[in-house]
Amino acid sequence: MPNPTAAMLVIGDEILSGRTRDSNMYHLAGRLTEKGIDLKEVRVVSDDRAAIVAAVKALSAAHDHVFTSGGIGPTHDDITADCIAEAFGVGIDVREDARRILASHYPEGEAALTPARLRMARIPDGAVLIDNPVSKAPGFAIGNVHVMAGVPSVFEAMVESVLPLLTGGAPLISESVRIDRGESTVATELGDIAARFPQVSIGSYPFQRDGRYGTNIVLRSADRAALDAATNDVRALVD
Amino acid sequence: MPNPTAAMLVIGDEILSGRTRDSNMYHLAGRLTEKGIDLKEVRVVSDDRAAIVAAVKALSAAHDHVFTSGGIGPTHDDITADCIAEAFGVGIDVREDARRILASHYPEGEAALTPARLRMARIPDGAVLIDNPVSKAPGFAIGNVHVMAGVPSVFEAMVESVLPLLTGGAPLISESVRIDRGESTVATELGDIAARFPQVSIGSYPFQRDGRYGTNIVLRSADRAALDAATNDVRALVD
Numbered sequence: 001m002p003n004p005t006a007a008m009l010v011i012g013d014e015i016l017s018g019r020t021r022d023s024n025m026y027h028l029a030g031r032l033t034e035k036g037i038d039l040k041e042v043r044v045v046s047d048d049r050a051a052i053v054a055a056v057k058a059l060s061a062a063h064d065h066v067f068t069s070g071g072i073g074p075t076h077d078d079i080t081a082d083c084i085a086e087a088f089g090v091g092i093d094v095r096e097d098a099r100r101i102l103a104s105h106y107p108e109g110e111a112a113l114t115p116a117r118l119r120m121a122r123i124p125d126g127a128v129l130i131d132n133p134v135s136k137a138p139g140f141a142i143g144n145v146h147v148m149a150g151v152p153s154v155f156e157a158m159v160e161s162v163l164p165l166l167t168g169g170a171p172l173i174s175e176s177v178r179i180d181r182g183e184s185t186v187a188t189e190l191g192d193i194a195a196r197f198p199q200v201s202i203g204s205y206p207f208q209r210d211g212r213y214g215t216n217i218v219l220r221s222a223d224r225a226a227l228d229a230a231t232n233d234v235r236a237l238v239d
Numbered sequence: 240m241p242n243p244t245a246a247m248l249v250i251g252d253e254i255l256s257g258r259t260r261d262s263n264m265y266h267l268a269g270r271l272t273e274k275g276i277d278l279k280e281v282r283v284v285s286d287d288r289a290a291i292v293a294a295v296k297a298l299s300a301a302h303d304h305v306f307t308s309g310g311i312g313p314t315h316d317d318i319t320a321d322c323i324a325e326a327f328g329v330g331i332d333v334r335e336d337a338r339r340i341l342a343s344h345y346p347e348g349e350a351a352l353t354p355a356r357l358r359m360a361r362i363p364d365g366a367v368l369i370d371n372p373v374s375k376a377p378g379f380a381i382g383n384v385h386v387m388a389g390v391p392s393v394f395e396a397m398v399e400s401v402l403p404l405l406t407g408g409a410p411l412i413s414e415s416v417r418i419d420r421g422e423s424t425v426a427t428e429l430g431d432i433a434a435r436f437p438q439v440s441i442g443s444y445p446f447q448r449d450g451r452y453g454t455n456i457v458l459r460s461a462d463r464a465a466l467d468a469a470t471n472d473v474r475a476l477v478d
Contacts, residue, residue, distance in 0.1 A: 012442075013442055014442055015264075016268055016278045016279065016280075017272050018266075018267075018269030018271070022261075023260075025261070030256075031257070033256050040255065040284075040285060040290070041283065041290070042283035043280065043282050045279075051279070051280070073426075073443065074422055074423035075423075075426045075443040076430035076433050076441075077433075077442055116427050116430075117426075135452075151446065172256070184312075184353065187313040187315070188355050191355075194315050202315075203253055203286075204312065204314040205253055205259070208373070208374070208390065213374075220252075220256065
């Protein structure tokens with residue numbers, strides 16, 4: 001059975017303006033690979049209602065799971081929750097359980113829940129909350145979409161809350177072989193090996209370091225025996 | 240006149256598997272902002288023909304410029320050039336000028352052009368070459384799509400070859416104000432300021448450091464006077 005597939009949607013002008021270097025994509029990609037869920041696509045969109053709604057609909061229809069990052073805080077540019085409600089055609093309002101969780105974060109309790117902070121308790125109808133052990137304000141899941149915060153420490157904590165609930169496939173295992181010359185010197189042979197082992201994905205990643213060319217050949221498969229056989233063939237090219 | 244818009248397409252399994260942390264997106268985002276071209280969307284897709292062709296078509300139709308990264312090397316997993324040709328409905332073959340440029344990279348000249356290396360001289364019909372001062376193998380542009388290598392040093396060099404040829408808009412200028420408390424404490428006032436200055440984009444980026452909450456408020460505009468006025472209003476919240 002093929003592994004479940006996933007897509008990620010990163011929401012935020014700060015990534016697209018080059019102000020912030022995204023780290024959530026890199027983190028999620030690694031964790032999903034370990035879990036045996038194949039991340040097939042990532043999209044980054046700005047804080048724009050139409051763009052977010054369209055991306056959520058497209059990714060939700062095409063993949064088993066969708067993970068979003070960003071836009072669920074208390075400020076005017078935090079519009080993700082409303083966009084998710086619109087994409088699923090459901091209502092959204094402050095929800096009692098989310099409100100209680102949020103209040104527990106502040107020493108003053110309920111009294112601390114200003115209108116801005118209460119925005120973080122607005123949850124689309126029918127969603128399930130995602131635990132946020134870092135700063136309380138919850139994420140939520142609706143349908144196959146998991147909605148999480150953009151702050152990396154919170155995002156990563158929410159990923160750990162969500163992953164145990166999902167069914168993974170066979171985790172991909174990988175081997176890598178480094179060669180100290182350009183990839184074109186082994187391209188034909190690599191293509192032949194890739195054709196002989198269809199259950200192994202073989203990637204070739206050239207690099208330049210100190211003015212010299214090199215290539216990392218990375219082999220990935222859920223099948224240990226095929227992975228080992230293909231890796232041996234690649235090593236034989238290098239020796 | 241609004242600024243030109245752009246999208247980026249990152250092609251490569253190595254990003255989606257979490258093996259490699261993308262840096263090209265961060266680099267391009269910063270350079271486009273300086274140039275006055277608004278990066279509106281990024282997509283990351285795997286080395287999959289149907290996924291690449293669909294993304295190129297969608298992004299090319301929706302934006303003034305599209306920049307792609309990855310998949311133009313000599314190995315079996317380098318399928319970007321063929322996908323671009325398919326997306327534009329044109330043929331693709333080894334082109335004489337690209338072949339000459341490539342041969343000039345090797346001390347042995349033409350004799351070094353194995354079938355694998357010649358793949359890097361396959362250019363879709365009607366495309367214009369993009370100069371690669373780092374390792375010769377050219378990128379190319381067809382329609383509004385600029386096709387560049389994935390290796391960061393080469394990608395960055397190609398970006399510098401392309402940007403002077405594009406017409407930018409008014410460069411976005413930005414100011415930022417850091418406050419040493421959570422964003423919810425200023426959320427209402429920030430929303431008011433954002434409403435008063437529609438020509439200024441105001442983003443609120445919370446962070447946690449050493450267990451304390453803080454927020455960076457970033458204001459961006461092409462209009463210096465409006466930017467200064469809005470920034471003053473934000474500073475007044477903090478003092």
